[in-house]
Structure formats: structure tokens, C-alpha cells
Amino acid sequence: MNNRENRNRLLTGISLLALLLLIWWYLSDTSRRQELFLQISSVGLVNFALITIGTFFFIFFQGFVLRHSVRPYGVDLKFLEHFGIIIVTFFSNYIIPFLGFGIRGVYLKKVHNLSYKNFSQSLIAVLIVEWTIFALIAIGACFWLAVNGNYVSPLIALLMLGIISGFVFVMLIRPSWIPSGLPLAGFVKSILEDWQSYTQNRRAFLFIGIYTFLEALGFVFAFVIAYKVLFPQVPVAASIVASSLSDLALIIRILPASAGSLEGALHLAMSPYDLSFGDNLSVALITRAALAIIFLPLGPIFFWWLVVKNRLKSGEPS
Numbered sequence: 001m002n003n004r005e006n007r008n009r010l011l012t013g014i015s016l017l018a019l020l021l022l023i024w025w026y027l028s029d030t031s032r033r034q035e036l037f038l039q040i041s042s043v044g045l046v047n048f049a050l051i052t053i054g055t056f057f058f059i060f061f062q063g064f065v066l067r068h069s070v071r072p073y074g075v076d077l078k079f080l081e082h083f084g085i086i087i088v089t090f091f092s093n094y095i096i097p098f099l100g101f102g103i104r105g106v107y108l109k110k111v112h113n114l115s116y117k118n119f120s121q122s123l124i125a126v127l128i129v130e131w132t133i134f135a136l137i138a139i140g141a142c143f144w145l146a147v148n149g150n151y152v153s154p155l156i157a158l159l160m161l162g163i164i165s166g167f168v169f170v171m172l173i174r175p176s177w178i179p180s181g182l183p184l185a186g187f188v189k190s191i192l193e194d195w196q197s198y199t200q201n202r203r204a205f206l207f208i209g210i211y212t213f214l215e216a217l218g219f220v221f222a223f224v225i226a227y228k229v230l231f232p233q234v235p236v237a238a239s240i241v242a243s244s245l246s247d248l249a250l251i252i253r254i255l256p257a258s259a260g261s262l263e264g265a266l267h268l269a270m271s272p273y274d275l276s277f278g279d280n281l282s283v284a285l286i287t288r289a290a291l292a293i294i295f296l297p298l299g300p301i302f303f304w305w306l307v308v309k310n311r312l313k314s315g316e317p318s
Contacts, residue, residue, distance in 0.1 A: 042229070043230065047225055051226055052222075052293055053222075054218045054219065054225065055222045057214070057217070057221075058218040060215075061212070062211075063079070063082035063083040064082065064207070065129075065212055065215065066082045066086060067082040069125060069208055070114060071201075071204055072204050077112075081306075084298075085104050087294075087298045087302045088103055088104070088299060089103070091295045091300075091302075104123075105119045105120070107306055107307070121194055122198070125198060125199075126208060126212075128166075129205070129208050130212050130216075131167070132163060133209065133212050134248070135159075135163040136160075136164065137220065137240060137244055138241050139157070139164070141238070141240035141241045141244070144237040145235060145241075148237075150238070153268070153269070156245065173192060174192070174196065175189040219247060220240050220243045222243070223242055223283070224239045224243070226286050226287060227239040227242070227283060230279070231275060238270065242266050245266070245268060246266060249264070249265040266280035266284055
């Protein structure tokens with residue numbers, strides 16, 4: 001286990017170093033550096049406030065998603081709990097990848113007696129629904145781009161269709177489909193039985209879907225404003241596709257703050273519109289700053305209230 005952890009830390013360190021070197025190389029050119037700073041400063045306070053409002057609702061509605069995802073297990077989170085847990089999740093994940101999810105699981109275990117198994121089940125459900133809704137939004141935006149004669153990346157379209165197909169598959173799959181003779185067949189069947197039991201909570205899934213859609217609207221709004229202010233030539237639908245890819249980058253985080261993956265997602269989405277790495281870096285920095293303004297001041301407060309006050313580190317319930 002130690003070797004695996006050391007290997008993961010080494011890979012993370014190498015990847016982060018490579019990203020920092022890439023950014024350093026890009027900003028080492030005076031003209032590119034001046035252009036980047038000019039783009040960021042040109043957003044203006046009003047537009048930056050709108051971007052921050054969009055990212056706030058992205059965080060705000062995630063709290064309600066969390067609340068309804070654990071309700072099938074008899075856990076009823078109050079507003080300050082589910083909002084605070086999401087803030088701590090963002091705050092911690094920006095420091096160490098997946099640390100926030102770990103703190104979330106420990107809190108629910110120690111304070112609400114939610115088993116790690118059930119927490120994992122609810123988290124998987126949330127991620128599957130989130131991926132699917134953002135993928136549906138991206139497919140709709142790709143269709144709009146195609147109808148209006150704009151280029152649509154086949155890679156992005158196939159990725160989103162694959163995510164939607166995966167959602168349909170995991171909702172339809174049954175334990176009986178797994179041949180008993182396969183290795184770990186019993187373990188896989190047990191997981192599928194638990195998953196099938198969870199998916200029968202139609203009310204929970206309905207609310208998870210509704211609040212995830214509202215969360216997605218806030219996130220999309222932030223990216224649409226950022227791109228429209230900085231690069232008016234970019235179609236709104238393309239900004240929507242970029243925001244969907246960016247959400248995947250925030251979930252599939254290898255480095256702290258999704259460093260590299262977010263920039264890569266934006267660059268891939270905007271490649272047909274002749275935007276440089278620095279152009280997309282501007283949008284990434286602005287949206288990160290809008291998120292940070294929310295969770296950096298609130299993160300330590302809720303971390304103290306949820307973790308320190310409840311003595312989660314020592315394993316003592318409140």
C-alpha cells in the first residue's frame with residue numbers, strides 16, 4: 001500500500017511539475033504574459049460578479065444533491081450541514097485530490113452513522129447522474145452547433161454519448177446477467193444488488209436529478225459569461241460544451257484544483273475556434289478565482305465546525 005501511495009505521489013508530482021513548466025514556458029514570453037493579464041483584467045467587476053454568482057449556485061445546489069442522495073439511508077442533513085460539507089469538499093479537494101470526499105465520508109459515518117459502503121453507493125449515484133446531465137446538456141449544445149453550421153468535435157460528441165450510454169447500462173443491468181463462473185462473480189453480484197436496491201428510490205433520484213440540473217445551469221452560466229466577455233466570437237453553445245467538459249475535469253481530478261485537466265478540457269472544446277492555450281487559461285483562472293472567492297473564506301469555518309468541533313480526527317462522534 002505504501003508503494004502504491006508513493007507511486008501515486010510521484011506521478012502527481014511529475015504531472016504537476018510538467019503543468020507548471022508548461023505554464024512557465026507560456027508566460028515566459030512577455031507579449032503572451034501581457035495578453036493574459038489584459039484578458040483577465042478586462043472581465044470587469046460586474047461580469048466577474050456574475051461569474052461568481054454562477055459558481056455559487058453550482059456549489060449551493062450540490063448541497064441539496066448531497067442531502068437527497070443520503071436520505072434513502074435515513075440521514076436527514078440540515079441546510080448548514082449539506083452546504084458546509086460541499087464547501088469543505090471543494091476546499092479540501094483543491095489542496096489534495098479526493099481529500100474532500102474522504103472528509104465527507106468520515107463526517108457522515110461519525111455524526112450520522114452512515115456506513116462507508118452506503119456513502120460510496122450514494123456518491124457513485126451522484127457522480128453518475130451529474131455526468132449524465134452534463135453530457136445531455138453537451139449533446140444538446142453540439143446539436144445546436146451542428147444545426148447552425150458550426151464545427152462539432154466527433155471526439156467530444158462520442159464521449160458524451162458514451163457517458164449517456166453508460167448511464168442507461170448501469171440503470172438496466174441486473175445481477176442475474178453476471179455468469180456465476182466468472183472470477184469475483186459473487187462480489188460483483190453483491191455490488192449490483194446493493195446498487196439496484198438504491199436505484200429503486202425513485203424520489204431520491206428525481207430530486208438528485210432536479211438539483212443537479214440546477215447546479216449545471218449555474219456552472220454553464222459562469223462559463224458562458226466568461227467566454228462571451230473575453231471572446232465574443234465563440235458561440236454560446238460552444239461555451240456550454242466547454243463547461244460540460246470542465247465539470248468532468250473537476251470530478252476526475254488527479255492534481256490539486258484539477259490543475260491541467262480543466263485547462264485541457266477547455267482547450268479541447270475550443271480548438272475549432274482558434275483560441276490559444278493562454279486564452280483558455282484566462283477562462284480557467286477566472287472561473288477558479290470565482291470558486292475560490294466562495295470556498296476559501298468559508299472553507300476553514302466549516303472545516304472547524306464539521307471536522308474539528310465534531311472531533312472527527314480522533315474518531316469521537318459529536
